[in-house]
Amino acid sequence: MPQTIHASAEATQQWTSEPPVKWDGDAQALERELRRVLQGDVGFDNGSRALYATDASNYRQVPIGVVCPANVTDVEETLRICRRFGAPVLGRGGGTSLAGQCCNIAVVMDMSRHFNQILSIDPQRRVARVRPGTVLDNLRDAAEEDHLTFGPDPATHNHCTLGGMIGNNSCGVHSVLAGRTVDNVESLEVITYDGFRLKVGKTSEDELEAIIRSGGRRGDIYRGLKALRDKYAELIRQRYPDIPRRVSGYNLDQLLPEKGFHVARALVGTEGTCVTVLEAELRLIHSPPKRALALIGFDDAYHAADYVMEVMEHGPVGLEGLDRRLVEDNRKKGMNTRDLQMFPEGGGWLLVEFGAET
Numbered sequence: 001m002p003q004t005i006h007a008s009a010e011a012t013q014q015w016t017s018e019p020p021v022k023w024d025g026d027a028q029a030l031e032r033e034l035r036r037v038l039q040g041d042v043g044f045d046n047g048s049r050a051l052y053a054t055d056a057s058n059y060r061q062v063p064i065g066v067v068c069p070a071n072v073t074d075v076e077e078t079l080r081i082c083r084r085f086g087a088p089v090l091g092r093g094g095g096t097s098l099a100g101q102c103c104n105i106a107v108v109m110d111m112s113r114h115f116n117q118i119l120s121i122d123p124q125r126r127v128a129r130v131r132p133g134t135v136l137d138n139l140r141d142a143a144e145e146d147h148l149t150f151g152p153d154p155a156t157h158n159h160c161t162l163g164g165m166i167g168n169n170s171c172g173v174h175s176v177l178a179g180r181t182v183d184n185v186e187s188l189e190v191i192t193y194d195g196f197r198l199k200v201g202k203t204s205e206d207e208l209e210a211i212i213r214s215g216g217r218r219g220d221i222y223r224g225l226k227a228l229r230d231k232y233a234e235l236i237r238q239r240y241p242d243i244p245r246r247v248s249g250y251n252l253d254q255l256l257p258e259k260g261f262h263v264a265r266a267l268v269g270t271e272g273t274c275v276t277v278l279e280a281e282l283r284l285i286h287s288p289p290k291r292a293l294a295l296i297g298f299d300d301a302y303h304a305a306d307y308v309m310e311v312m313e314h315g316p317v318g319l320e321g322l323d324r325r326l327v328e329d330n331r332k333k334g335m336n337t338r339d340l341q342m343f344p345e346g347g348g349w350l351l352v353e354f355g356a357e358t
Contacts, residue, residue: 020193023086027064030085030107037077040070040114052092052108056156059100063090068113072278075109079276080195082107089193091272093133093164096156101168101271109276111163118142119279126284127186132163132277139282149287151178163277169247169269173353177285177317179244182251182268184283190267190275192221197278200263208261225263229255288317288355297346300324304348311352318353 031044043049044065053062064087069075082089088106095102102108111133118139119129123146128139136157140149153172154160160170165181166188178184187201196217203211203222211222229236233256240246240253247269254265267274296311298304301323311319324347330336343349 020083021086023088026085030081030087031065033081033085034065034067034078034107037081038067038069038074040074041068042066043068052095052110053103055092055095055097055100055102057098057100057103059103061100061103061105063104063106063108064088066108066110068110068115070114075115075276075278076191076195076197078107078109079191079193083193083195089276091132091163091167091276093161093167094135094156094159096154096160096164097168102164112161116161121146121148121284123148128282128284130162130280130282132161132166132280134162136160136162136165143284144287147287147289148284150282151175151184151285152181162280162282166268166277166280167271169251171245171247173318173320173351175245176312176319177355180247182254182265184285185264185268186281186283188264188267188275188277188281189279190277192275196221200267201281202260202262202264204260205257222263225255225266226261228252229261288357290356290358291317292354293318294350294352294354295342295344296350296352297344298348298350299346301348304350307350311350314352314354316352317355318351320351322349322351324348 027044031042034042042065048066049062052066053060067074067078069078079089088104090102090104090106090108092102092108092110093112111131112135113133115131116133116135117131118134119131121128121143126148128143128150130139136150136153139162140157143149151174152165152170153174154165154170155172157172164170166185169181171180187199189197189199191197198218208222208226212219212226229252232252236253236256249269251266251269253259254262298307301321304321308319327340327343331340
């Protein structure tokens with residue numbers, strides 16, 4: 001059954017209808033106000049700004065300043081103050097993004113330092129509630145106590161955050177088992193730039209109409225999303241590529257009736273351009289206790305790709321491809337030498353993982 005999700009009255013009271021002003025560049029005044037109000041860390045010095053100017057990509061943008069919120073109130077106050085000053089805000093997790101997603105001339109809000117709690121794990125429902133700064137492996141380690149796991153797992157799983165994964169719609173080696181991050185988000189508690197807090201998730205058409213009729217800020221948001229959906233529904237159905245690891249662009253297909261008008265999943269992959277995530281309810285899956293890895297060599301990466309569909313017929317829980325260049329670069333740098341000794345001859349490889357109970 002679809003879950004009816006309501007915004008809190010408190011959140012509605014904090015919303016402001018005043019239009020944002022243009023950033024005037026007064027970073028000192030902005031810093032003073034943030035320091036006066038926030039409980040978390042505030043850094044506008046050159047050292048702090050330099051540390052947050054890059055991620056794992058080649059991009060570099062020196063931010064206006066850095067905030068590490070201690071709690072939900074700090075996030076709300078950061079958005080309120082930055083809106084009053086006209087300063088853009090950019091969320092950041094582990095800084096592992098490869099395309100500059102967390103680099104910009106903005107107030108960078110680092111969720112990983114303090115805002116990183118696992119709020120609950122429900123083994124019966126197979127769901128977890130987390131703050132956006134939670135490191136993926138911390139959740140996976142906790143869930144493994146009940147033989148559960150969060151399926152998507154990028155290579156940076158030991159330091160990437162779930163908020164960053166939600167922002168980027170991350171996948172990983174085990175996406176063949178569990179899908180993308182968007183496929184594993186049940187609901188999100190979010191806050192808009194104008195300070196409106198609400199919880200979003202799957203919504204039936206009857207619930208959607210009721211929300212719109214109720215009016216207010218939430219009704220306006222859902223009315224706008226429905227209008228966007230209705231206008232482009234057929235184009236979305238016709239042109240959105242039906243591929244298992246589509247992670248680029250906005251997930252507008254999640255607003256279609258057949259997808260349950262899932263606003264939370266529509267927000268996955270938006271890279272913080274629409275809302276700031278305060279809390280996420282995530283789907284957990286069974287974690288097979290026994291694992292085995294097969295390493296298969298081919299003449300080149302193209303031949304390896306030709307055999308992917310045949311490999312998938314055997315139900316792997318993990319699948320990844322490697323090409324000659326990556327392996328040769330490791331050899332030149334003397335990295336992973338013991339692992340490379342196990343590689344069969346070839347110029348392209350498939351790493352295929354299988355899982356079972358025994």
